[in-house]
Amino acid sequence: MTTVDQLRNNVIDRILTIENRDFLIALEKLISASIADSEEFTLTKEQELMLQMSEDDILNGRTIPQRDLEEKTKEWLENKKS
Numbered sequence: 653m654t655t656v657d658q659l660r661n662n663v664i665d666r667i668l669t670i671e672n673r674d675f676l677i678a679l680e681k682l683i684s685a686s687i688a689d690s691e692e693f694t695l696t697k698e699q700e701l702m703l704q705m706s707e708d709d710i711l712n713g714r715t716i717p718q719r720d721l722e723e724k725t726k727e728w729l730e731n732k733k734s
Contacts, residue, residue, distance in 0.1 A: 667679070
């Protein structure tokens with residue numbers, strides 16, 4: 653994995669543990685602003701594959717409600733600490 657990929661994954665891992673709503677809103681605004689500033693956005697092959705897999709999951713009913721996902725994530729994080 654490249655340094656950029658490692659950094660991105662570390663940031664994602666840390667974001668998943670944040671429970672401060674105001675902080676997450678501010679972070680979302682920061683990310684949205686930086687994306688809006690870029691004129692062209694190119695997906696990596698991995699990102700395109702993930703989007704295709706997501707579309708396939710949706711078409712085949714392999715989804716769960718957001719609340720259930722949040723509960724499973726919280727449970728997983730609590731088990732990871734143990």
